[in-house]
Amino acid sequence: MKDGDPMADFEQPPLSPVRQPPQGGPSTVPQAPRGFARGLSGAAVLAALTLACAAAPLMADGSTIRRLDADPVAAALLDGRGSLSFALLAAVLGGLAGIVWALLAFLLGALRGDPARRRSIAAAERLAGLPLALLVPAAGGLFGGLWPLALVTAATAAPAVAVLAHAEISALTRAEFLNAARAAALPEPAVMRRHLVPNALRPLLAAATLALPRVLAAESFASLLGLGLPPTLGSWGASVGLAARLGDPLGLAPPALLLALALWSACAVADAAVAGSRKP
Amino acid sequence: MNLITARAAPLETDALTLMVEDHVLLDRATLQVERGEVLAVTGGAGAGKTALLGVLADQPLPGVDAAGRARVDGRRLLIAQGGQLAPRRPLALQVAEVVGHHLGIDLRSALRRMADGLDRMGVPAAARRFDLPPEQISQSLRWACLFAMAAAVGPAVLLADSPCAGLDPTVRLRLLHRLADWARAEGVALLLAGRPEDRVDGPADRVLRLRHGRLVPDSAVPPERSAPASPPVGHEMPGSALLRARTVGMAYPLSPGPKGEPRELTVLHGVDLDLRAGETVALLGETGSAKATLARALLCLPPPTAGSVAWMGRDMVPAAVPAASAAEADQAGLRRTRRDLQPLFPDPAASFDPSMTIAAQFAVALESLRPDIPASQRALRIAEALAAAGLPDGTAERWPAGLTAAEAARAGLARALLSGPRALVADEPAATLSAEERSGFLDTLRVVRDHHRLSLVVATEQFAEGLRDADRGIVLLAGHVVESAAAGILLTAPLHPYSRAMLAASRGERPALEGDAPSGLAQPAGCPLRRRCPLARDFCAQAMPPLEEVSPGHRVACHYWDAPEGGAADGA
Ligand code: SF4
Numbered sequence: 001m002k003d004g005d006p007m008a009d010f011e012q013p014p015l016s017p018v019r020q021p022p023q024g025g026p027s028t029v030p031q032a033p034r035g036f037a038r039g040l041s042g043a044a045v046l047a048a049l050t051l052a053c054a055a056a057p058l059m060a061d062g063s064t065i066r067r068l069d070a071d072p073v074a075a076a077l078l079d080g081r082g083s084l085s086f087a088l089l090a091a092v093l094g095g096l097a098g099i100v101w102a103l104l105a106f107l108l109g110a111l112r113g114d115p116a117r118r119r120s121i122a123a124a125e126r127l128a129g130l131p132l133a134l135l136v137p138a139a140g141g142l143f144g145g146l147w148p149l150a151l152v153t154a155a156t157a158a159p160a161v162a163v164l165a166h167a168e169i170s171a172l173t174r175a176e177f178l179n180a181a182r183a184a185a186l187p188e189p190a191v192m193r194r195h196l197v198p199n200a201l202r203p204l205l206a207a208a209t210l211a212l213p214r215v216l217a218a219e220s221f222a223s224l225l226g227l228g229l230p231p232t233l234g235s236w237g238a239s240v241g242l243a244a245r246l247g248d249p250l251g252l253a254p255p256a257l258l259l260a261l262a263l264w265s266a267c268a269v270a271d272a273a274v275a276g277s278r279k280p
Numbered sequence: 281m282n283l284i285t286a287r288a289a290p291l292e293t294d295a296l297t298l299m300v301e302d303h304v305l306l307d308r309a310t311l312q313v314e315r316g317e318v319l320a321v322t323g324g325a326g327a328g329k330t331a332l333l334g335v336l337a338d339q340p341l342p343g344v345d346a347a348g349r350a351r352v353d354g355r356r357l358l359i360a361q362g363g364q365l366a367p368r369r370p371l372a373l374q375v376a377e378v379v380g381h382h383l384g385i386d387l388r389s390a391l392r393r394m395a396d397g398l399d400r401m402g403v404p405a406a407a408r409r410f411d412l413p414p415e416q417i418s419q420s421l422r423w424a425c426l427f428a429m430a431a432a433v434g435p436a437v438l439l440a441d442s443p444c445a446g447l448d449p450t451v452r453l454r455l456l457h458r459l460a461d462w463a464r465a466e467g468v469a470l471l472l473a474g475r476p477e478d479r480v481d482g483p484a485d486r487v488l489r490l491r492h493g494r495l496v497p498d499s500a501v502p503p504e505r506s507a508p509a510s511p512p513v514g515h516e517m518p519g520s521a522l523l524r525a526r527t528v529g530m531a532y533p534l535s536p537g538p539k540g541e542p543r544e545l546t547v548l549h550g551v552d553l554d555l556r557a558g559e560t561v562a563l564l565g566e567t568g569s570a571k572a573t574l575a576r577a578l579l580c581l582p583p584p585t586a587g588s589v590a591w592m593g594r595d596m597v598p599a600a601v602p603a604a605s606a607a608e609a610d611q612a613g614l615r616r617t618r619r620d621l622q623p624l625f626p627d628p629a630a631s632f633d634p635s636m637t638i639a640a641q642f643a644v645a646l647e648s649l650r651p652d653i654p655a656s657q658r659a660l661r662i663a664e665a666l667a668a669a670g671l672p673d674g675t676a677e678r679w680p681a682g683l684t685a686a687e688a689a690r691a692g693l694a695r696a697l698l699s700g701p702r703a704l705v706a707d708e709p710a711a712t713l714s715a716e717e718r719s720g721f722l723d724t725l726r727v728v729r730d731h732h733r734l735s736l737v738v739a740t741e742q743f744a745e746g747l748r749d750a751d752r753g754i755v756l757l758a759g760h761v762v763e764s765a766a767a768g769i770l771l772t773a774p775l776h777p778y779s780r781a782m783l784a785a786s787r788g789e790r791p792a793l794e795g796d797a798p799s800g801l802a803q804p805a806g807c808p809l810r811r812r813c814p815l816a817r818d819f820c821a822q823a824m825p826p827l828e829e830v831s832p833g834h835r836v837a838c839h840y841w842d843a844p845e846g847g848a849a850d851g852a
Contacts, residue, residue: 176630177641179581180695184645185618187611194644198635 039272042265049262053080075239076254082233083219084262086150090215093154095208098161102207105166124162132156133218140227149229153218157211164210164274168203172196206273213266220259236262288353289314290436290469291336296348298331305331307493308348313437313469318460320481321473322498323490324714329473330361332490333439336471354436355382359426361441365414372410375429382433390432397428400462401455402794420444420451420796427459437469445478448566449741449785450778450793457483457790476715477742482788521554522592522703522735523578523621528553529586530573530759545801548573548759550587555703555735562746562767563739564782565756568797571739572626574756575707578737579623580614591617619649619699624706628692632680638666638691639676642698649699661698668731669694670724686717693725703735743779743786747771755779758797758808761827765834775830775841777813807839815840 056077101124109117132155139152173196181191222228223237231238236259243252291313298306305328313319323329334341336350337358365374372391379390391410398408401424414422423444430438443459444452456472460483463470474480481487487498530548537543548570555561565571577584580600588595599614625631633641642662646653653661659676666675669690675683683691689710696704709725710718726749729736740746747753747767755763755770755778763776774780781791793812798804804811806821813820819839827837 176625176627177633180623180625180631181633181644182581183579183618183623184648184699185615186644186648190648195633195635199633 035268035272035275038268039276042268042272045261045265046269049080049258049265050084053077053084056081072251072254075251076236076258079234079236079239079255080258080262082229082235083216083223083237083259086146086153086219086229086233086235087212087216087262087266090150090153090219091157091208091212093150094157094211094215095161097154097158098211099165099204099208101158101162102165102169102204105162106169121163121166124159124166127159128163132159133214133221136218137222137225137227140222140229144230146230146233149219149222153215154211156218157214160214161207161210165204165207168207168277169200172200172203175199203277206270206277209270209273213263213270216263216266220263290353291356291471292351293336294349294351296332296335296346296350298328298335299345299347300331300343304493305344306490306495309495311488311495313471315436315467315469316464317486318463318470318472318484320484320487321471321490321495322476322481322487323473324475324716326714327490328493329490330441333358333441333471333473336437337439352437355433356437356439357382357430357433357435359430359438359440359443361445365422365426367415368413370411370413371417371425374414375410375425375432378429379432382435393432394425394428397431398424400431401428401458403428404795418796420447420455423447423455427455427462431462431466434466435468437471438463439471440473442474442478443472443480445474448797449479449743450566450781450791451796453479453482453785453788453791454793456480460484477718477745479785479788482785483790521556523553523555523737524590524593525551525553525578525587526590527551527587528574528577528584528589530570530577531585546759548577548584551756551759551761553578553737553754555737557702557735558733559752560729560736560738560750562750562753563737563756564741564743564746564753564770564779565739566741566782566797568758568799569756570759571741571756572707573759575623575705575737575739579621579705581623591621615649620702622696622699622701622704624692624696624704624709626708626711628688628709628712629680629683629685631692632683632688634680637677637679638683642676642695645695646698662694665694665697666691668697668728670720685712685714686721689713689717689721690724693721693728697728697732700732701734703737704729705737707739708741709738743782744771745786755782758803760808760824760837761835762809762837763835764827769834775834775836776838777815778809815843 056074102121105117105120105124108120135156136149136153140149143149143152178191178195181195182188186194219228219235220237220240223235224241226238226241228237229235236255239255240252240259243249243255289312291311293309293311295308295310296306297304297308309332311319321329321332331341331344334344335346336352337356338352339358340346365371372387375394376387376390379393380386383390383393385393394410395408403421403424409417414425417425427443440459444455447455456479460470460472462468472480472484476489481498488495489498527550528548529546529550531544531546534543534545551574553561553574563571563574576582578589580589580596583589583597583600588597590596594613594617596614596617599610632638636644639659639662642665643658646658646661647655650661662676663673666673671687671690671694675687675691680688680691689712692709706725710721713721722745725736728734736750738746738750747770750767753763753765753767753770754761755774755776757778763770763774763779765774770779771783774783777792781793784791792814793809794814795812798808798811804821806823807813807816807825810816810820815838817840823839825837825839827835829835830841
């Protein structure tokens with residue numbers, strides 16, 4: 001149909017600027033959720049980074065680690081131990097806090113009526129919109145210790161987790177299969193135990209992964225300013241800050257790159273987890 | 281005119297074959313659309329309509345190979361599936377872009393042409409909001425704008441893929457007829473492609489059916505147009521009602537008003553309904569009619585906020601209110617009622633718990649509803665229910681995510697049958713299915729109903745289809761019953777203007793209603809239909825017409841139901 005068609009009159013573009021993907025073609029392959037591949041590679045990168053950082057002491061030759069004369073890559077990997085383990089700790093705390101916040105909102109709603117639930121989540125929404133990460137260097141400057149810093153970092157990530165966890169659970173409470181269970185005369189507690197809770201675990205976990213990139217970024221930012229993790233622990237942010245102050249490009253590149261890589265992969269994992277827990 | 285008709289048809293294909301890899305989508309199709317002719321191509325999902333239109337518009341879908349000849353003379357336009365406009369851009373800009381691009385004219389003249397087009401699509405001047413982006417205007421207005429844009433460009437050939445899909449039948453048919461009128465008046469070759477249940481064939485001069493890769497003329501009268509099979513006689517046994525709903529109303533709380541006063545939105549206004557043993561009642565209505573709300577209220581999922589729903593004389597509402605920790609006896613009563621009265625959900629796939637296999641959730645339901653059946657018997661019972669719904673044995677072990685839409689619908693039916701119910705309440709049970717699956721599923725539902733002597737309430741927007749094997753129909757509009765009568769009467773001589781429009785739309789004819797349904801938040805005072813009704817007079821704005829009995833068993837809520845249609849424009 002290409003040859004010699006009198007199609008001179010036809011002009012692009014069509015009437016509807018948006019072209020539709022073909023629908024219901026002969027082969028409908030179930031599609032993986034969007035961003036799945038990216039999430040998978042993010043997880044792989046994160047795992048590789050973690051392994052490399054954990055194995056870093058083996059790479060630094062000799063039993064004693066002199067950080068300043070170690071080669072910059074090994075030093076950056078050593079720093080990763082501090083950054084990543086702190087991020088993991090704060091993310092677990094922040095994720096838990098966010099989930100508990102969301103659950104408390106529902107409890108409040110059940111006890112005091114719906115406006116109470118909406119108010120407590122609106123508070124989380126407002127907090128999540130603020131630049132809470134600024135609190136982390138402030139806390140680092142004020143208290144200094146590891147645990148206060150971890151708690152404050154976790155707290156800065158919690159509102160975002162709470163908002164998402166709340167959205168996921170409220171979508172779930174409207175799910176039709178709960179009505180189907182009610183139509184089978186299951187009493188409300190049984191509906192929750194058998195159908196709501198098993199289906200809530202995945203989206204809640206996904207919401208909690210949101211905390212990881214946030215705490216990693218907040219800690220790096222604080223450490224960059226020199227107000228973050230204690231110097232004994234080592235951190236990418238601190239190394240980048242130090243190298244920048246010393247004007248040492250060779251020392252700056254490895255930690256900065258590793259930090260960027262870790263942030264990207266944490267974001268990819270969180271995005272994919274959130275997208276994957278949604279209903280298509 | 282003679283000169284024009286003497287020329288060759290603007291759209292012609294000769295032995296056009298479309299292939300996707302080695303699968304033949306369309307086999308040697310030969311079609312021709314003359315100037316001013318309206319051709320409809322109907323086919324289910326995946327039949328190849330979109331691929332055909334893509335090739336005709338010279339925008340073949342990726343992966344589709346074409347052989348044979350397709351010739352289009354003059355300017356052609358494709359209205360793509362879904363009718364999307366670019367989001368977040370004011371309509372005026374998009375109009376100027378598209379019309380200007382095709383005709384090379386400036387914004388003002390483009391908008392003038394667009395306004396002419398909107399006139400032809402029957403969009404009142406007040407509703408023209410060129411400054412809004414498309415996502416802020418109603419779906420029907422968006423379609424009208426697309427059609428008007430096409431009219432403004434003035435192509436020689438217009439191809440429309442599933443036009444107006446998803447709109448209410450009365451609105452859809454009105455727009456399609458308008459588009460066809462325009463095409464005939466302007467001598468445009470118009471090709472409408474769509475699913476058969478969307479009635480794109482209604483305004484067409486000629487209909488081709490796309491089935492199994494063949495384009496065949498749809499000369500045989502399709503079954504849905506033939507006289508309705510009269511409902512099985514003997515169903516109308518006068519006995520007392522199994523399900524008796526009285527002044528059932530539903531209101532949702534809104535955020536408090538400016539002075540903190542509580543506000544609510546009433547979507548269902550005092551509906552009465554009786555369901556007798558073995559009877560089938562169709563609840564007919566479009567978006568916002570509250571037919572689904574009524575169906576759920578009958579099931580007490582959730583219970584209505586006003587009125588009572590009694591199953592065999594026992595009021596379900598108090599026991600079903602979740603907050604009330606009602607007495608144990610009440611719960612047992614509710615359980616017995618639920619055993620007898622089972623739902624079919626509009627989205628069957630979503631009504632299954634994704635974290636359990638079909639068998640596991642059936643077992644939970646069975647354990648709850650029929651504690652009298654020993655655990656050892658449950659598997660047998662589940663297999664029986666699946667077989668009755670037309671599903672193979674292995675379905676029990678599958679996960680809900682793996683079921684197709686048709687299988688999910690049947691699995692929903694199987695679950696409803698588990699407890700041995702006496703009545704089913706179905707809310708658009710086949711809405712997710714394509715034409716063939718749909719008729720297959722409805723057949724199964726009918727067989728099951730007759731075999732188990734079930735009573736049935738079906739809520740649907742398909743007027744003729746819903747009534748075809750119902751005993752009675754109830755037409756709902758904006759939460760009010762506007763007409764209720766025996767199915768035969770509604771199918772042949774409905775009295776309310778809205779019922780007439782729905783009947784016309786379901787036959788593919790032009791419904792005598794103008795404009796769109798008002799939103800639930802901005803209902804006009806008086807009769808909810810009065811802004812669209814051809815019979816409306818001043819008095820209609822003053823009082824909501826009561827539901828009156830006009831003949832035994834036939835009730836109508838209209839002040840002027842006995843006025844001849846079209847002869848009542850004496851408003852002043
Ligand atoms: S009451 Fe008036 S507006 Fe309503 S349907 Fe009857 S004639 Fe039309």
